Amino acid sequence: MLQTETKPKHYQKVIRADRWARRLITFGGYGIIASIVAILLFLAYQSLPLAKNAAIKTLFTFPASQGPSKALLTGIDPFQEIFYILDEAGHVQFYQTAGTKPLSEAQLPLSGNEKILAAAKGSLSSELFAAGTDSGRIITAEVRFQLDYSESGRAVIPSLSVKEIWKIPAAGKAASSNAASSDTLPDHVEKLAFSQNEDGSRFYAWVDHQGALWVRSYDAEEEVDYLHPLSQYLGESSVTALTISNHGENLVAAAANGIMRWFDLKDLEKAALRDEWSISNGPASALSYLLGDQAVAIGTAAGAVEVWFPVRTPSNLMKFRQIHSFRSHSAAVAQIYHSSRNRDFLTIDAEGAAQLHYSTTGKTEVQFPRPEFSIAAGAFAPKSDGILLVDAQKRFTLFRLDNPHPESTVKALFGKVWYEGYPGPEFVWQSTGGSDEFESKLSLIPLIFGTLKGTLYALLFSVPIALLAAIYVSQFAPFRLSRIVKPTVEIMAALPSVVIGFLAGLYFSPLFEQYLMSTFVFLILLPLIFLAGVAAWRAVPESYRMKIRPGFEVLFIIPVILIALQASASLGHPVENFLFRGNFQQWLYTTWGITYETRNSFVVGFALGFAVIPIIFTVSEDALSNVPKSLTSASLALGASRWQTVRRVVIPAASGGIFAAIMLGLGRAVGETMIVLMATGNTPIIDFNPFNGFRAMSACIAVEIPEAPVGGTLYRVLFLTALLLFVFTFVLNTLSSLVGERLRKKYARF
16 A cells, blocks of 8 residues: 555656656757847848948928029038038028028128139048139138037037138249240139148149149148149140049049040149040049049049049059949039048939949949939038038938948949959958048958868868777777777867967967978878888788787887878978978969968868867767677678778768768868967968968957947948858758768668
8 A cells, every 4th residue: 555655656756857857958948949049130130231222311401592693512510400502602601400591601702793613622521622713713711610518508600711812823834844934824713623631731723714724732831832734735625524632642634525634743843644544425524533532433424424443554554444334314414522431422413313322332322302403512411421412593402311331232242342452353351441541341252261261171181080080999999998099089179279279370380380391291201101011010920910909000100100200300301402492482482473371271270170170080989889789790790801891881870970070070160260360360362372371250250340330331241240150050050960860861771
């Protein structure tokens, strides 16, 4: 009776324990799956904004002022609260975005019936502009937006200050060696380009009423003017458009016959013609240097929009080439405005249609709604988050621009892009530069290539060693020896990767460079000496060989390796002197153009392979050891040798586990960070040269993410890199499971 009463209670405890264990294990399993899915969703959430297209939203539209005067120039403060307009009468009117009446008004110092014919901005960091009049004066002025903080909040106070009033001499000689003594300077400004560099020196280019092109360089330090007549370079054609680079070092002028000319203004005392070329879509009607002072946006009378920049030729000359073509306008392009933050630029045609383009990607991002009247002037907000347009009726329209990641198109991330200053389209990763004008290069192909390159060299080193070691330990080694070897190899997995990377980068890489030729000689001599050792072993009488316990023959490999090492160390320098003139690295460079870097792919392959060996060895050894003994016994009983049994029976039966081991090692190598970061030059290049370094995706994330602005393009591209790395590893693991299962089923008949 006592047994019948206690037995159910005991079973109930066991059942409850099993039930809770099952619940706990199930919860843990689902928790792991949920965690992986959550990580995947988070990476996707951070990466998805890169696919968002540019968009505009109309914030307000209202008439700004009345009167017949034509609007020439406009601008807005960084907070998009105050904007202004400059008209041909010299009036500068300020408005608040919250109201429709003028906030204040200022007047440029014009005399009598003097009228402004052309105006141009000349600074990326301020609202500095120049205005040319019909009486031969060029007025340089600046609009400032002062911030005033009080108890009522922040207030933006606009003001206008005149910097300089310069009168074109009625008659005089230009400070240029090419100027004739009779050259005079007419007093009329039809077209005007203006710029000021960081030193305060100013550069003006204008066309007078006779079509002559002039350049004035004002040296701020010496307070000296230099005048250069450039009409002798134009021939009989008139100038249709001109632009000066943002730092005043270059001038591009377009002629009516379609010829473009590039002038060098670096020398304040001389303007030199550097290049001339023709465009095929008719004469240029609008020009603008873009951020960075390399690319020039060109709009033609036929409505075409193109970007050109100088490219170095084989003869080491810089020649302008057409790089991108954008969506065309239905009318002649009349105005081009560029952003001060990125490579965005706005084109406006004679009918008022406006389009937003991005130079690096060659993409037309936004097409603005067609206005009722033509556009007289436009401007980007200082933060490039808004665009202000003024039509012929002086009606203002402010658009909010939502375009946080214009450089992250599919082509820019995974295709070849022709970047400024490069001889052709290339895959380039260079996320930061020395200035705010730097053109970001965010191609992921060099990172993907570097990841695969490092993984390949790691597997070439680790897979043969790990598999051969697993075969020996599981099939040939004595039990006592295998009990020592297997735990020792598994302990290798406990070594921190940062320690391996540290030793590889600071100790092994210079050692490898010092004994490079000896290493190659060792790789050649080792098989030869090993074969000689096998022949010598076979020459030993069988009676003596039988006295050695099976499995301990491996001890004879130790002297073979020592002999190979000693011979390689002795022959390294003589071989290098005889075959490579005493310097193998220099021979590589002079003969094949291959550079040798201390931290190269061989070093990474050794270090990363050292970290991967324990995984491949352990899983492979378990798979080989789990092959049923009945299979090996049957094979041996039929007369097969031990090696024949391993090759024909054991390896096929364990092929599923071996494949899974290799795939796990591949996944470990792909995701490794610290070893790749410390043992390579960390250079994102696409080069199959094994003596060069590379940059892997994981290492790039570790290097770049601390300095990436949260929410910026680089920040999100790094999350996209992590997502690709996650997906790649997930696919590898899934593939290893599927293929391993199929192999296990295939050889289940054994």
